[in-house]
Amino acid sequence: MLLEKLREIVWKCNLELPKNDLVRMTSGNISGRDPQTGLVVIKPSGYSYEEMMPADMVVVDMDGKVVEGHLKPSVDTETHLYVYAHRPDVLGIGHTHSPYASSFAVLGRPIPPCLTASAMLGGEIPLGKYVPIGGAAIGAEIVAKIGHARAIIMQNHGVFTIGASPKQAAKMAVEVEEIAKITHLAMLMGQPIVLTQAQLDQMDDLYTNLYGQK
Amino acid sequence: MLLEKLREIVWKCNLELPKNDLVRMTSGNISGRDPQTGLVVIKPSGYSYEEMMPADMVVVDMDGKVVEGHLKPSVDTETHLYVYAHRPDVLGIGHTHSPYASSFAVLGRPIPPCLTASAMLGGEIPLGKYVPIGGAAIGAEIVAKIGHARAIIMQNHGVFTIGASPKQAAKMAVEVEEIAKITHLAMLMGQPIVLTQAQLDQMDDLYTNLYGQK
Amino acid sequence: MLLEKLREIVWKCNLELPKNDLVRMTSGNISGRDPQTGLVVIKPSGYSYEEMMPADMVVVDMDGKVVEGHLKPSVDTETHLYVYAHRPDVLGIGHTHSPYASSFAVLGRPIPPCLTASAMLGGEIPLGKYVPIGGAAIGAEIVAKIGHARAIIMQNHGVFTIGASPKQAAKMAVEVEEIAKITHLAMLMGQPIVLTQAQLDQMDDLYTNLYGQK
Amino acid sequence: MLLEKLREIVWKCNLELPKNDLVRMTSGNISGRDPQTGLVVIKPSGYSYEEMMPADMVVVDMDGKVVEGHLKPSVDTETHLYVYAHRPDVLGIGHTHSPYASSFAVLGRPIPPCLTASAMLGGEIPLGKYVPIGGAAIGAEIVAKIGHARAIIMQNHGVFTIGASPKQAAKMAVEVEEIAKITHLAMLMGQPIVLTQAQLDQMDDLYTNLYGQK
Numbered sequence: 001m002l003l004e005k006l007r008e009i010v011w012k013c014n015l016e017l018p019k020n021d022l023v024r025m026t027s028g029n030i031s032g033r034d035p036q037t038g039l040v041v042i043k044p045s046g047y048s049y050e051e052m053m054p055a056d057m058v059v060v061d062m063d064g065k066v067v068e069g070h071l072k073p074s075v076d077t078e079t080h081l082y083v084y085a086h087r088p089d090v091l092g093i094g095h096t097h098s099p100y101a102s103s104f105a106v107l108g109r110p111i112p113p114c115l116t117a118s119a120m121l122g123g124e125i126p127l128g129k130y131v132p133i134g135g136a137a138i139g140a141e142i143v144a145k146i147g148h149a150r151a152i153i154m155q156n157h158g159v160f161t162i163g164a165s166p167k168q169a170a171k172m173a174v175e176v177e178e179i180a181k182i183t184h185l186a187m188l189m190g191q192p193i194v195l196t197q198a199q200l201d202q203m204d205d206l207y208t209n210l211y212g213q214k
Numbered sequence: 215m216l217l218e219k220l221r222e223i224v225w226k227c228n229l230e231l232p233k234n235d236l237v238r239m240t241s242g243n244i245s246g247r248d249p250q251t252g253l254v255v256i257k258p259s260g261y262s263y264e265e266m267m268p269a270d271m272v273v274v275d276m277d278g279k280v281v282e283g284h285l286k287p288s289v290d291t292e293t294h295l296y297v298y299a300h301r302p303d304v305l306g307i308g309h310t311h312s313p314y315a316s317s318f319a320v321l322g323r324p325i326p327p328c329l330t331a332s333a334m335l336g337g338e339i340p341l342g343k344y345v346p347i348g349g350a351a352i353g354a355e356i357v358a359k360i361g362h363a364r365a366i367i368m369q370n371h372g373v374f375t376i377g378a379s380p381k382q383a384a385k386m387a388v389e390v391e392e393i394a395k396i397t398h399l400a401m402l403m404g405q406p407i408v409l410t411q412a413q414l415d416q417m418d419d420l421y422t423n424l425y426g427q428k
Numbered sequence: 429m430l431l432e433k434l435r436e437i438v439w440k441c442n443l444e445l446p447k448n449d450l451v452r453m454t455s456g457n458i459s460g461r462d463p464q465t466g467l468v469v470i471k472p473s474g475y476s477y478e479e480m481m482p483a484d485m486v487v488v489d490m491d492g493k494v495v496e497g498h499l500k501p502s503v504d505t506e507t508h509l510y511v512y513a514h515r516p517d518v519l520g521i522g523h524t525h526s527p528y529a530s531s532f533a534v535l536g537r538p539i540p541p542c543l544t545a546s547a548m549l550g551g552e553i554p555l556g557k558y559v560p561i562g563g564a565a566i567g568a569e570i571v572a573k574i575g576h577a578r579a580i581i582m583q584n585h586g587v588f589t590i591g592a593s594p595k596q597a598a599k600m601a602v603e604v605e606e607i608a609k610i611t612h613l614a615m616l617m618g619q620p621i622v623l624t625q626a627q628l629d630q631m632d633d634l635y636t637n638l639y640g641q642k
Numbered sequence: 643m644l645l646e647k648l649r650e651i652v653w654k655c656n657l658e659l660p661k662n663d664l665v666r667m668t669s670g671n672i673s674g675r676d677p678q679t680g681l682v683v684i685k686p687s688g689y690s691y692e693e694m695m696p697a698d699m700v701v702v703d704m705d706g707k708v709v710e711g712h713l714k715p716s717v718d719t720e721t722h723l724y725v726y727a728h729r730p731d732v733l734g735i736g737h738t739h740s741p742y743a744s745s746f747a748v749l750g751r752p753i754p755p756c757l758t759a760s761a762m763l764g765g766e767i768p769l770g771k772y773v774p775i776g777g778a779a780i781g782a783e784i785v786a787k788i789g790h791a792r793a794i795i796m797q798n799h800g801v802f803t804i805g806a807s808p809k810q811a812a813k814m815a816v817e818v819e820e821i822a823k824i825t826h827l828a829m830l831m832g833q834p835i836v837l838t839q840a841q842l843d844q845m846d847d848l849y850t851n852l853y854g855q856k
Binding site: 474 | 816817825830844845853
Binding site: 103 | 234328329330331385388389392395396397399400402403404405406407409413416417420424425426427
């Protein structure tokens with residue numbers, strides 16, 4: 001079987017989505033790109049997380065052709081591929097309709113950086129305009145607007161995250177919802193205090209250079 | 215035993231309700247109609263989800279007579295039967311008091327379509343007026359107001375969903391709460407951006423023709 | 429061992445509290461009264477729900493004397509006993525700090541009856557004034573204000589529920605939080621539509637005479 | 643192995659954080675100080691709660707030198723050590739970004755004492771000003787502002803708790819989020835009723851002298 005290790009990683013990262021209450025039923029997905037072959041492993045379309053196994057992951061090439069797999073890939077596949085094609089640094093992509101982040105999507109608003117943890121996501125979480133699900137156009141909007149952030153709110157839709165691995169893309173999907181929730185709760189009571197770029201840079205340095213085990 | 219397969223499906227679909235935090239204690243129910251015999255399988259009244267087994271499901275005919283089963287059917291049975299009688303396309307019905315959707319019920323407001331996922335429910339989730347629980351009258355209000363939507367908010371009460379199968383009715387119960395939650399959260403912060411009918415139609419096409427495995 | 433069956437029931441009803449997210453750590457309790465002996469079984473004070481077993485339940489008489497049990501009874505015992513002494517119809521009492529209901533307690537407000545399910549609790553959930561935890565005085569305030577309702581909000585504190593059994597008291601603790609949540613969510617968006625007494629009476633009749641299996 | 647018992651306690655207390663939904667992914671931590679040796683046991687940096695075992699806990703001395711352990715200690719270690727050095731009464735420290743409490747952090751507001759349970763935390767939960775994560779400076783701000791409270795909100799960041807044991811620090815982390823949630827929900831609907839110092843003192847007496855089993 002092709003990319004056996006990556007399939008298992010992508011499968012496991014997909015399972016993080018229901019485990020962290022970011023998705024309901026079959027919605028959402030995580031993909032991963034193999035840096036050697038350039039092939040992408042992605043969740044099958046509309047497939048139950050509970051029943052899904054590593055062998056159900058779909059392997060596609062950069063043209064969207066299914067290279068291996070017995071199932072149809074996610075309807076978001078073309079979107080993922082566009083992002084991979086234009087962002088060589090990205091090896092993992094995530095997508096959810098997680099509720100607090102999606103409430104910003106309904107209003108067409110970015111999420112201001114009000115928490116030390118916001119530095120992990122690159123500060124403000126930008127907004128992409130409304131683009132219908134399922135094509136390269138939404139990928140183009142992500143690439144145009146995400147900049148150095150690791151997540152983007154897509155208007156009337158949900159969240160996309162990017163990372164140097166599928167695991168990081170999944171982690172960013174968790175973090176963006178947590179930050180969206182705290183910021184939302186604060187905005188209901190008053191005016192959030194937004195961190196300065198210097199404060200965010202200092203925290204980014206901590207998360208990049210000191211945090212974790214490496 | 216009559217309709218053994220449908221009993222098991224209806225039982226399993228009922229279990230989706232507590233699993234997705236849509237019901238507490240014994241509230242809520244899912245039913246399914248057998249297209250061959252016209253018989254309906256429904257949850258027993260006030261029965262614990264934890265203790266419930268497929269054999270506890272109640273089989274009723276279209277007049278509400280218990281055809282098979284050792285328990286009393288749901289107090290909502292007459293309501294389900296009215297909907298089945300007037301909507302030949304419906305083979306599954308769901309009912310919950312899920313909290314975010316029910317908050318719209320308390321205000322007597324429909325849920326505006328502000329998310330791509332709203333297309334799955336047919337766009338706006340309409341409002342039915344207050345009708346006491348338990349009779350054909352509430353079924354008549356559902357039939358009168360639900361139109362092409364797959365869910366309806368019943369004032370001061372909760373949610374009813376319909377589908378081409380019990381599984382779809384259960385899925386719609388999950389989706390309506392998710393959409394209600396995101397829309398509610400957005401409405402607390404500002405003015406939601408409502409999707410146009412053309413945008414919803416385009417997404418409906420995607421969910422109908424591309425999404426999932428069929 | 430005294431009242432072995434009632435201990436087990438009270439223990440199981442206490443476990444419903446964490447299971448339904450109504451309590452954190454060791455807070456909250458359920459008690460039950462034995463109609464024959466008049467003895468009361470109650471949760472031990474500040475005791476972990478996870479480690480608690482039926483044998484850890486404390487049996488007290490109506491003067492608060494521990495009749496059987498190796499642990500100290502809840503600090504709310506005197507309160508429960510006062511209610512039992514003045515309400516012969518009550519055989520089960522529950523107490524939680526469940527968050528949505530307690531938010532009404534912080535504001536000193538009753539919960540208006542805006543849902544068909546409110547009929548199960550007797551309509552409006554009344555408010556008791558602030559009384560310090562742990563004595564007969566809080567029991568007296570409950571008895572003075574609860575009337576025909578099955579739950580009461582105690583200002584700056586939490587919720588007490590009553591029932592014809594410990595099981596019903598636990599169920600009411602679940603229902604009051606569900607109703608508080610839905611009503612709270614509605615109040616944040618607009619003006620709730622309150623049910624009339626006639627509408628509540630009709631629903632009370634349904635819950636009393638038709639709902640469930642008996 | 644050094645401090646085998648304390649490692650196990652600190653490990654178990656750390657697991658209370660995800661269990662009570664106070665942390666996501668690897669964020670948050672609990673530490674404990676051994677009163678005999680003065681050594682501190684703390685969670686490893688950026689480490690998964692699920693994979694973490696007692697042997698993964700890191701033992702540091704009061705200068706922050708790793709005395710035993712195969713992993714890097716939390717980036718918050720210096721902060722914990724500063725608090726231990728200046729508060730001999732403290733033998734356990736907790737840290738989370740729990741969402742309701744953190745919403746107060748985003749606004750730079752203390753949490754007013756509106757619940758009998760607030761007495762457990764020492765009344766009002768004070769606010770510390772913004773200080774970057776990871777050094778003694780944040781410890782100094784905690785020591786300067788926490789006073790007789792058992793928790794503090796750190797602006798734009800999250801919560802720190804203190805206790806006479808790691809277990810108490812973990813319990814305070816649970817309580818502060820519960821109180822923050824109830825108070826937040828109340829503040830969205832109206833003006834919270836704040837308890838007087840005399841009312842809080844009376845409840846503090848109950849929690850200190852009557853509550854629990856000792």
